[in-house]
Amino acid sequence: MSFKGWESVVLSEVIVFSNGKKRPSLPGKIPVYGGNGILDYTDRSNTQGESIIIGRVGAYCGNVYFEDQPCWVSDNAIAAKAIKDNSNKFLFYKLNSLNLHNFRVGSSQPLLTQTILKDIVIQLPPRTEQELIANILSKLDEKIELNNAINKNLEDMAQALFKRWFIDYEFPNENGEPYKSSGGEFEESELGLIPKGWxxxxxxxxxxxxxxxxxxxxxxxxxxxxxxxxxxxxxxxxxxxxxxxxxxxxxxxxxxxxxxxxxxxxxxxxxxxxxxxxxxxxxxxxxxxxxxxxxxxxxxxxxxxxxxxxxxxxxxxxxxxxxxxxxxxxxxxxxxxxxxxxxPHNQILKELSSVIEAMHKKMWEIQKQNRVLTEIRDTLLPKLMSGEIRVPIDEHEPTSINE
The missing domain is CATH 3.90.220.20 (DNA methylase specificity domains)
Structure with missing residues (x-):
């Protein structure tokens, strides 16, 4: 099936591929990508700007990632970049929609090569439509990532509060002061010293x-x-x-x-x-x-x-x-x-639980929202990539998913 303005191309016409290299040994702040995403951080990069990373070998062969900052692509992955004024972000989503795992060869050690990738045929819309499609999917991914960041903060806060009360024994005493630091009494137990009354x-x-x-x-x-x-x-x-x-x-x-x-x-x-x-x-x-x-x-x-x-x-x-x-x-x-x-005694359990429970409930609501957003994205992806759903190219930015 083809659409007005869309053309049939092989990936080698719109993407340049290069094999990754063995990761540097020195640590740093630059992400190292393999077939399973970020593996580590190092002090050097072997690709800059917008990059598509594709798992090349093993169980994660065919996984696809996107990075818009300098990174190091390891020898378990392939780096890809758009050429001829095509959109890296659109092609990232396009590759995701292709289920590249199905193109791999070998059974004991699955492999996805540049040769295989270069010969894959796709339907490609004009640059303007590429950007509009990528923008719709990106808004969904950005909201999912933001939600994940919020949940991570909530998780860290819950863990920190629990540790302060339950591990460090700095729960508020009857005067609202940290129990241990304020000279609270302790007694021996199987777990070492615990607050008196616990x-x-x-x-x-x-x-x-x-x-x-x-x-x-x-x-x-x-x-x-x-x-x-x-x-x-x-x-x-x-x-x-x-x-x-x-x-x-x-x-x-x-x-x-x-x-x-x-x-x-x-x-x-x-x-x-x-x-x-x-x-x-x-x-x-x-x-x-x-x-x-x-x-x-x-x-x-x-x-x-x-x-x-x-x-x-x-x-x-x-x-x-x-x-x-x-x-x-x-x-x-x-x-x-x-x-x-x-x-501890019931009052401590009740006070700490009320705060932690509120955090966990919020985290659960965010998880549910992310599952809905992911389902929407995964439903839209093949339809947008095939042209079954078209975006209006004569309008401005689509409505933000975040609103």
Whole structure:
């Protein structure tokens, strides 16, 4: 299918490609890109200005990234730049729409070469239309990135406040002063010195693990399924809606999720596949690769989540996983249940939880908004790139997504 003003070209006519090089050893502030995005930071660049980066080899072969600042493209990737007055940003989205993973060769070590890329045929609109299309998609991506930055700030604030109260014991005393710095009393415990009046319990005492399982006997028409690869540091990238009659339900879809449940990957727990599900979708299940932790009423879920994601706790779980005899480093529910946790009096729990809960609710709302924005972008992308949806080229800037 072709449209007025659009032309059929091979990528070599509109893009110049070059293989990346081995990353420099010296650290710096310039991002180093590989097939999985930013790998590291160094002191030098091998491409400047607007650049498209394409994963060249391995599991991330065919991934596409965009960078508008100097960067270093590693030997696991290919650098690409628009030529002949074409738009780099439009071609970035165009390459994304092509599913370049499907062009790779090799099975044990997938590979995407310049030769393969250069011969791909695309339909290309005029420069003005390229810019309008790229602008629409960019506004969506910019809003998603802004939301991610807001969530990162909220996450950092929640972690900092939790650490000050729960780890450093600087919660306000009866006079509103920091407890530890103001000479608060401490006593010995299994976890070392803790404030007087606090006690030490186990995760198993303040929560249940894998409380509800899905047997398959429930007469559900569909499920909403979350696997371990789709959640990282409380950011959910994909929930798979599966029609029970039409789709094959994964055998791993066994754990039921209820509001405010915490899910933590039991396989390779150091890879940060964890999160708190504030508002689960109806009939939501997660993989058996997760432990689902349901806090009891005596200990707020928001605080339990922050405790479980403290670095020393995740390191302890990883140490247990590495000592396991399973095929992959993994932990058992009992390993989580036996973890020790300091338990303050109810007033401290109530005061801290009210603040943290508000932050987490805001983060969850932003996550939901980002999933909607991502769905809109992913729906528009192939339609705009194929010309199925046309943009009016006689008007000015399209309405901002941010408004």
């Amino acid at each position: 006690k030490v319990g186990s995760i198993g005492e303040v929560s249940d693990v894998n409380l509800e399982s899905y047997s398959g006997k429930e007469k559900w028409n569909y499920i909403n399924y979350l696997d371990t690869g789709n959640i990282t540091r409380n950011r959910i990238s994909n929930i798979q809606p599966l029609d029970y009659k039409l789709d094959k339900i994964p055998s791993r879809a066994k754990r039921k999720v209820n509001p405010n449940d915490i899910v933590i990957s039991t396989v390779r727990p150091n890879q940060h596949h964890y999160g708190m599900i504030r508002e689960p979708l109806e009939n939501m299940l997660v993989s058996t690769g997760f432990a689902v932790i349901t806090s009891n009423r005596n200990f707020p879920s928001d605080l339990l989540y922050l405790w479980l994601t403290q670095e020393d706790i995740t390191q302890k779980l990883q140490s247990i996983a590495e000592g396991s005899t399973t095929t992959y480093p993994s932990i058992k529910p009992a390993d989580i249940q036996t973890l020790k946790i300091p338990i």
